Amino acid sequence: MRVVIVGNGPAAVSAIEAFRSVDTESDIIVLSDEPYPAYAPNCMENVIRGDISEEALFYKGGYGFYEKYRVDFRGGKQVVSIDNKRKVVILKGGEEISYDKCLLAAGASAFIPPIPGKELGGVTTAKNLDDAKRIREWVLSGKVRKAVIIGAGPIGVEDAETLRHMGVEVSVVEVFDRVLPRMLDRYMAEKYMKVLEEEAGIKFYLNHQVVAIHGEDGWVEAVEIQQAGSDRRKFIPADMVILSTGVRPRTYLVENTDIKLHIDEVRGRVVGGILVNQYQQTSDPDVFAAGDICSGLDAWGNHRWIALFPPAVQGGMVAGFNMAGLKVKNPGLVDYNAVKTRLVTAGSGGTFEDAESSLSFEYGNYLVKVFLKEGKVCGYQFVGLPVKKPINPRNKFLKGEIQIKGMGLEASGVLFHHFIRLRYREVTPAVIEAIRKGFLRALGLPAFEVPLFIRE
Template structure:
């Protein structure tokens, strides 16, 4: 059997490992548009700072990973389409690759909004390793002093903090009324944003970018307007980072009968390639995992969740099943955490559908849980900062910047996530609420405490 994997990210890596646990001999071919072995896509801000080594960046083991798992890795091969009837994958330049089973794991591409001036030099995305290296190069060359980031999602926020650490002037423009709009509600987002503002990051909420301006082919200013206003504000910029979301690479299945995630009521595409609980598409020999597809979440509904953990989870399921097993995905969760050191934040599950919420303040942590019919359906947290001294040995740091750090928030998120996944069907009783209120979060994740905690 010949298995061809389109893409080389976390979903592909997990699929390869799972497949080889079952099938030691079948051929595996990986087609990647990039020129690198699999790397951690959630560490691009580390690349910009220059504080990550190859062992961590190429987390699967670099090129030795493909040797270990007997994978035919083909780099620089951009797949443009698939013909699932002929079982052929078409590569840019005319190459054709046949398959017996195929895994679509090509992820998502950064969305570049059609804003006038977007083609100017210094305007870039920050999603890929090449993007991060380009940004770092511009900074080291001294070309950048003032940065405008368009979009206050996780990538935009992480980049904003990173660039502020590196001594740059940073402004963030967000069309919504809060930062991290898909992770936090207004109350929690404002708590999270305040320490970032205190560190000198300027936020322009409820604002949209109208145009990028520059001479000699390089950006010099970003024109923005408050929603509902005709007055333009011009933000000086030597570099602009577009953090305006991603789009699944569903163009790979255009012209085929492979189904996409469509809102049946509105009649429009709302996600990626549609897969079942086995990560199969509507073609039983074509699987999909990661940011390219819409999988089934823990609530039993199809959702497009473009996150590292869900890609790893879905990739493993696809790998097992391509090898002949019949393993169900237990359900995806849109768990996310922002890797900022000034202040931490994270969330998981659903918020808009809650009929009840509870907020707790614990030692520099704000925890909010969301219930529906008494059952936990989601949570949010913000870990507020503690002051630490500046690391004088870092050449990028400026004495005028006060640094803060909290490690508590991420631990709280991990415990809540653990509880959320294991006990999502149980009612949130007063005992559970009191445990959270009293700060005994670890008891929620400790199996030895299950019986006394929940009185089973």
Template sequence: MTDRGMVIVGAGHAGVSAALALRASGWRHTITLLETQDVLPYERPPLSKSVLTGDRIIEDYRLFMPGKMEELAIVFRRNAHVAAIDLGERNLVLSDGQTLAYERLLLAPGAIARTLPIPGSDSRGVLTLRNAADAAQLRERIRIGSGSRLAIIGGGLIGLEVAASARALGCEVTVIEVGRRIMMRTLREEMARRVQSCHEQAGVEFCLGSRIVSIVGDNEVRGVELDDGTLVRSNTVLVCVGASPRVELAKEAGLAIDNGIAVDRHLRTSDPFIYAAGDACAFEWEGGPRTRLECWKTANDQGKTAGRNMLGISEAYLPEPWLWSDQYDKSIQVAGYPDRSRHDVDRFCQDESHLIFHLGEHGEVVGFSGFGSQRQVGHGVKVARLLMQHGVRPSPVDLGDASLDLRSLLGSVAA
């Protein structure tokens, strides 16, 4: 008889959390976790920070403690590439010709970094950052010596985290952004200006509202040419212009695709035996249109929900977006849905931290943004998430009063 276990494609946060949820929910048969890289499962967020600076190594961020996979009887297969899914037979066909039968299948392949279709984009020294190998390559290039110069294309979170890490290594950094300001999709303008000012004080240069004509250099990068004729000199270029979901495998199998691998509220694809989670997953939910969220918390939460639902629990996934970024000695955190705000309340703390509570139509907190000290921003996001979860409608005056303890706004809700 064919051993049909639970099979998970992708050993990132979504895949690992699903495997753990399967075991915790009572699945006692085979769990197979497939990874295309030749590494043990690891956390991705440190790649642009402590791993890049060399303060920590990737082994410090393993998603399983040594011996834990063996203890949980999770079969981990590295360098495993899936060539096709046979929906009728419920088999995976691997690139080496092997087949793997599944009872339920979770697709958590993640996303791939977007590149730029411009002259010179294939030159040596033009990099992206999505995995541990990328981080190692980037680190070696920005540590070449005192003459190391890095051009970062894209003024989003990853690009700015790399900018801070590169400056810590003594590398000269220029951030090039096609928009009129950095972090257009993440932060309100005045907060984004404060983030930019922090980087400028650390020596980072910015070229805003700049379109890239080409990457200059024969075999090695020498710079980035802008549409106004400016040449941003650099010997390494990092492209940080977003990511595209890995949908090829699902698409070739005939699964529905809609801005990612389309799933319902239970994270089930158009095939009842297959689920999807993480960066490649585009999910339905009652609060809005089909959505795809790229952050580790979303991947982790979706993995847990998918793992339980693979056992027939039918639990609806309820998104709780929350992202953060550490840059220099400052923290950026965003929670909820700031874009749904009807009214913003600013809170300026004594240590110059800036918190924003985003309020909805009826005065409810729908989102939070913060930039400043880890203490103030961390406390602010904790309170904001509790306010959102419990539907508390605090006084805008009290929210903006930095002399008032935020915990007093929670009422009977414990902070």
């Protein structure tokens, strides 16, 4: 059997590991438009700062990973479409590669809004490794003293703090009324943003839209913005502009096929990625999808597009097992995230937009908010405010004092497993006491967890 995997991110490598644990003989071909071995996509701000080792960045062991799992890795090969009737993937230039089973794990691409001036030099996205290397090169060259980041999502705020750490003056423009609008409600977002404003010196322009990017001699010089409900415009000086305006799943790969997309039946429009079932199969049983390219089933059995690292890993493993012949069901994609900023951190899981009520707890430097619907937990948020502590002298990347945030992605994962994926989702007095005292790890005891994968 020949398995062709389109993409080389977390979903792809997890699928390879799962597949090879069952099938050691079949051929695996990995096609990636990037030349690099698998790298940690959530560490691009570390690349910009220059504080991540090669071992940590290429977290699967570099090119040795493909040798270990007997994978034919073909970097720099851009897949433009798939023909599932003829069972081939089609590369740029016309080359076709046949498959018996195919995994679409090409992720999502940066969304570039139609802003006048976006083609100027100094304007970039910050989605992949080449982007991060480009930004670092510009900053180290001394060419960038003022930067404007368009978008205050996780990548935007992480890059903002990173650039301030490198001595760049940073302004962040956000069209919504708060930072991290998909992660935090207004109250929690204000707590988070206040630290970045007062301690990092980042300037935020909320409720503002970018009108145009201006420059001379082919390089950016200023960003023109306008506040919602006002005719007044402002020009922010800039030597560099980072477009952090979200991502879009690479659904163009199945554009001319009968493979189904995630469509809102009421509105009649696409609202996510390629639609997959509990086995990560698309509407074509020989074509699987995992990661940011697809919409999978969440913990409540609803199809959702979740462009995050944990569900990519989980979905990839489920796809890998099933392509190898096992019958493995995904009981619900995980949905938790945390922002890796040094001064202050934030995290969330589940949903909060349609919550009926909420509970808030404070303990030390932790602020946790739990959202309820029909008496059950439907989501949570937390903000970990800074506490100064001496650093580990053996850490070669840090000097002086560091702000300890208290809670990050691991804590967000623990909260998710407790609140969203437990057999018992009621908020009991014992749970409230555990949150108040900061005993988050205790909530992740194996006795309470639902298995990630179900073997049928």
